[in-house]
Amino acid sequence: MHPGKLLIILFITLLGCKTPNVPLSLSYTNYKIASSKNTDTAIVNLLQPYSGDVSRMMKRVIGFSNTTMYKKQPESVLGNFMADCIRGMAEIKYQTPVDIGFMNQGGIRSEINKGNITLGNIYELMPFDNLVVIQQVKGDVLEKFIQRIAADGGWPISKNSSFKIQTKKAQSILINGKPLDVNVTYTVANTDYIANGGSNAEMLKGVPMQNRGYLLRDALVDYMELLTKQGKPVDGQLENRVSLVNE
Numbered sequence: 001m002h003p004g005k006l007l008i009i010l011f012i013t014l015l016g017c018k019t020p021n022v023p024l025s026l027s028y029t030n031y032k033i034a035s036s037k038n039t040d041t042a043i044v045n046l047l048q049p050y051s052g053d054v055s056r057m058m059k060r061v062i063g064f065s066n067t068t069m070y071k072k073q074p075e076s077v078l079g080n081f082m083a084d085c086i087r088g089m090a091e092i093k094y095q096t097p098v099d100i101g102f103m104n105q106g107g108i109r110s111e112i113n114k115g116n117i118t119l120g121n122i123y124e125l126m127p128f129d130n131l132v133v134i135q136q137v138k139g140d141v142l143e144k145f146i147q148r149i150a151a152d153g154g155w156p157i158s159k160n161s162s163f164k165i166q167t168k169k170a171q172s173i174l175i176n177g178k179p180l181d182v183n184v185t186y187t188v189a190n191t192d193y194i195a196n197g198g199s200n201a202e203m204l205k206g207v208p209m210q211n212r213g214y215l216l217r218d219a220l221v222d223y224m225e226l227l228t229k230q231g232k233p234v235d236g237q238l239e240n241r242v243s244l245v246n247e
Contacts, residue, residue: 058120063224063234069112071105074154074165074242078112079103081236082220087158089219090132090189094210098134099176101158101189102149104199108156117224117234126217130191133209139182144203146170146180152199154242158189166245191216 069078087101110124137145146163149155150170157163163173173180190204197205224234 058118058123060119061116062119062122062221063117063228065112065114065117065234067235068114069234069236071108071111073105074244075238075240076156077236077238078108079105079156079236080159080239080241081112081234082108083156083158084236085220085223086132086189086191086216089214089223090134093132093212093214093219094134096134096187098158098189099186100161102145102194103156104191104194105152105155106199107191107193112234119221122217122220122224126220128193128216130193130216131211132214132216132219133190133192133195133211135188135190135195135204135207135209136185137188137204137207139180139184139186141203141207142175142186142188143170143173143180143182145201146173148201148203149242154244157241159239159241162239162241162243164243164245171245 067077069081070076071078082103083101085101086103087098090101091098107128107130108125109127110121112121112125147170149157150163150165151168153168154165160177161175163170165171175186192209192211193199194201195204195207195209227234
């Protein structure tokens with residue numbers, strides 16, 4: 001089946017679901033979708049009535065960017081934007097202050113080009129059904145998590161937080177403008193994939209989380225539309241949140 005047809009099936013499923021379901025456990029398996037010359041005419045005919053609606057939906061403009069936003073380590077404009085989105089929308093969704101938001105580097109699958117941003121662009125950027133969750137993480141556990149990020153070359157973190165990487169180790173860690181305190185409990189916004197121990201973040205696995213079934217993809221759309229209503233462009237900033245120490 002053509003990958004585009006799978007996307008249409010996804011939307012039919014989403015449009016028919018009014019109440020979000022919160023998973024109790026998650027597992028991930030990669031499947032390779034190969035090109036095929038054979039077309040399943042029955043499936044094509046089944047999806048035909050919906051293809052126009054899906055196409056129009058994907059072309060809906062939700063924001064505008066003055067520059068192309070890209071992913072890069074240890075820091076990027078796109079990564080910073082997404083981490084700010086996770087933190088900001090988590091505060092709104094969970095109605096609580098959040099100290100820091102994270103976005104795993106491997107979860108960013110596309111770029112945002114200069115100009116109008118459509119809903120389809122967001123599905124290209126975030127094709128997974130990852131959820132925005134929050135956890136109360138003790139400072140010593142948070143430090144281990146940041147050390148894991150440093151060993152991987154740096155992931156995006158939200159504004160007002162920063163750290164430096166030297167020989168794959170984090171130093172000078174600031175959380176929400178203050179030095180990390182191992183005795184303090186921090187409110188952390190993340191994806192459920194990472195909070196469940198994905199990408200070797202085992203130290204977070206088992207830490208209780210709040211999960212309201214809020215898709216990161218929906219958070220990005222909401223965040224961009226909020227900025228647009230405020231008359232602001234959808235732009236990220238490089239601020240040396242994660243930087244390398246010259247050795």
